[in-house]
Amino acid sequence: xxxxxxxxxxxxxxxxxxxTAFFLARRGRKVVLVEKGVVGAQSSGTNFGNLRLxxxxxxxxxxxxxxxxxxxxxxxxxxxxxEFDPSGHLYIAFNDAEREKxxxxxxxxxxxxxxxxxxxxADLARRYPWLSGKAVAATFSPRDATANPRLVTPAVAxxxxxLGVEVVEQCTVMQARREAAGFVLETADGRSFGCDHLVxxxxxxxxxxxxxxxEGAPLFPAGPPQFVTEPFPYFIRPSVQAVDGTVxxxxxxxxxxxxxxxxxxxxxxxxxxxxxxPAKTLAAMRHLTAVxxxxxxxxxxxxxxxxxxxxxxxxxxxxPSMTTDGLFHAFGFCGHGFQIGPGVGLxxxxxxxxxxxxxxxxxxxxxxxxxxxxxxxxFRREFDLPAAAR
Numbered sequence: 001x002x003x004x005x006x007x008x009x010x011x012x013x014x015x016x017x018x019x020t021a022f023f024l025a026r027r028g029r030k031v032v033l034v035e036k037g038v039v040g041a042q043s044s045g046t047n048f049g050n051l052r053l054x055x056x057x058x059x060x061x062x063x064x065x066x067x068x069x070x071x072x073x074x075x076x077x078x079x080x081x082x083e084f085d086p087s088g089h090l091y092i093a094f095n096d097a098e099r100e101k102x103x104x105x106x107x108x109x110x111x112x113x114x115x116x117x118x119x120x121x122a123d124l125a126r127r128y129p130w131l132s133g134k135a136v137a138a139t140f141s142p143r144d145a146t147a148n149p150r151l152v153t154p155a156v157a158x159x160x161x162x163l164g165v166e167v168v169e170q171c172t173v174m175q176a177r178r179e180a181a182g183f184v185l186e187t188a189d190g191r192s193f194g195c196d197h198l199v200x201x202x203x204x205x206x207x208x209x210x211x212x213x214x215e216g217a218p219l220f221p222a223g224p225p226q227f228v229t230e231p232f233p234y235f236i237r238p239s240v241q242a243v244d245g246t247v248x249x250x251x252x253x254x255x256x257x258x259x260x261x262x263x264x265x266x267x268x269x270x271x272x273x274x275x276x277x278p279a280k281t282l283a284a285m286r287h288l289t290a291v292x293x294x295x296x297x298x299x300x301x302x303x304x305x306x307x308x309x310x311x312x313x314x315x316x317x318x319x320p321s322m323t324t325d326g327l328f329h330a331f332g333f334c335g336h337g338f339q340i341g342p343g344v345g346l347x348x349x350x351x352x353x354x355x356x357x358x359x360x361x362x363x364x365x366x367x368x369x370x371x372x373x374x375x376x377x378x379f380r381r382e383f384d385l386p387a388a389a390r
Contacts, residue, residue, distance in 0.1 A: 012201035014044035018156040019345025025163035040153025046306030051145040059363035061112040067343030078159035089144030092135040204309035206331030223267035223274030223305035229298040231255030247287040274305035314376040318364035
């Protein structure tokens with residue numbers, strides 16, 4: 001079969017791949033986006049939809065703030081609002097130790113220019129009377145927002161296609177190599193692609209692509225359980241998250257309450273499954289009703305999850321390969337990729353087109369895995385699997 005040549009091939013049709021294709025096409029690059037399933041089917045389309053700025057890894061703020069500006073302009077960028085809602089984000093603490101953690105998070109956010117409101121128990125009771133007395137303190141970031149993850153990646157992919165991007169679904173890359181004339185990719189259905197630049201945005205499967213170029217990272221697949229309730233009278237405006245991770249929830253204007261239940265659970269990237277154990281549904285609702293008693297009679301009508309890629313330090317890999325010129329990695333987003341997705345795509349397009357980006361990405365280099373990388377406390381806390389399974 002004749003090789004299909006293009007400027008850039010992107011492996012992975014999630015949000016990162018779609019945004020990267022979009023921004024490259026805007027710069028005039030010919031792009032082929034290759035996806036083993038369908039666009040946005042995994043974590044990009046099955047996550048909670050939070051566009052949270054507060055509480056992020058300090059080194060991520062320049063990227064995160066750049067991404068948020070793109071989210072705030074999403075309708076003009078791609079012609080679809082995707083239910084983007086600047087709802088604000090309420091971070092709640094249940095004890096003094098958690099209050100201290102919130103204050104540390106807030107100090108980092110404020111150092112990067114983010115406005116944060118500091119709320120005590122009395123403030124919470126007055127402002128959010130639907131909260132139980134379990135929360136003793138909170139911080140509120142009014143710039144934080146939400147969007148509908150089921151809508152976003154397909155919408156970005158449509159906008160990319162309108163700019164000339166070729167999107168190839170149901171196409172698994174089996175081999176990728178670098179030759180003198182550039183990269184060559186072979187797929188399971190017998191197709192062949194050649195390109196000057198290759199972007200590895202294959203999500204939980206990205207480790208396999210990296211290994212084809214002698215590069216590795218301890219990528220771990222997992223699934224964060226998600227739930228949605230029947231419609232209920234609309235009264236919860238912000239997205240709400242407990243700093244201990246036990247409950248994350250938001251209500252959409254149609255009345256349904258969407259919540260995420262941690263710890264995360266097992267996912268199987270071989271069989272392409274991320275089942276949600278029934279016990280997690282019950283636990284998630286117990287945590288929710290302990291914080292919002294008015295929801296104690298709400299019924300869960302659907303549960304789901306997706307397959308996400310995690311790294312032990314809970315920091316993604318973003319940037320150039322350390323072994324192969326022209327190869328760029330963007331994976332291991334550890335549940336945080338939805339918010340930074342457009343920023344990552346823009347930065348990758350700048351590195352490919354201009355040779356550099358104004359946004360500092362050194363903390364995300366794959367080079368850090370040449371040595372031992374310590375597990376982040378969130379990695380230890382937010383999974384219910386034994387260490388031997390990681």
